[in-house]
Amino acid sequence: MSIIKENAGYRLLLKKNSCLLPKGLNNVELIGEQLKDGEVVNTSTYQFFMTQDELNTLAKALTA
Numbered sequence: 001m002s003i004i005k006e007n008a009g010y011r012l013l014l015k016k017n018s019c020l021l022p023k024g025l026n027n028v029e030l031i032g033e034q035l036k037d038g039e040v041v042n043t044s045t046y047q048f049f050m051t052q053d054e055l056n057t058l059a060k061a062l063t064a
Contacts (some may be wrong), residue, residue, distance in 0.1 A: 009035055019049070026050050 005012040013031040028050055034042040050058070 004030075011035060011040075016055075024051055027053065028054060028055070 001015045003011060004014050011033045013029075013033070014030040015027075015031065019025040019027055026049070028048045030046045030048075032044045032046075033040045037046045037048050
């Protein structure tokens with residue numbers, strides 16, 4: 001898991017795992033955590049299933 005952004009009130013995490021089946025598919029989760037006094041008070045998770053080609057397209061779009 002990687003921390004993408006973090007400040008006193010919010011943290012954005014990225015989690016990526018390879019799926020067992022079908023082969024070549026990845027599970028990508030963006031996890032937003034609201035923080036209060038350093039403790040998580042609310043969590044939102046966005047889950048996507050993407051191939052490596054789709055991940056590469058996403059990475060290019062984010063860095064363009």
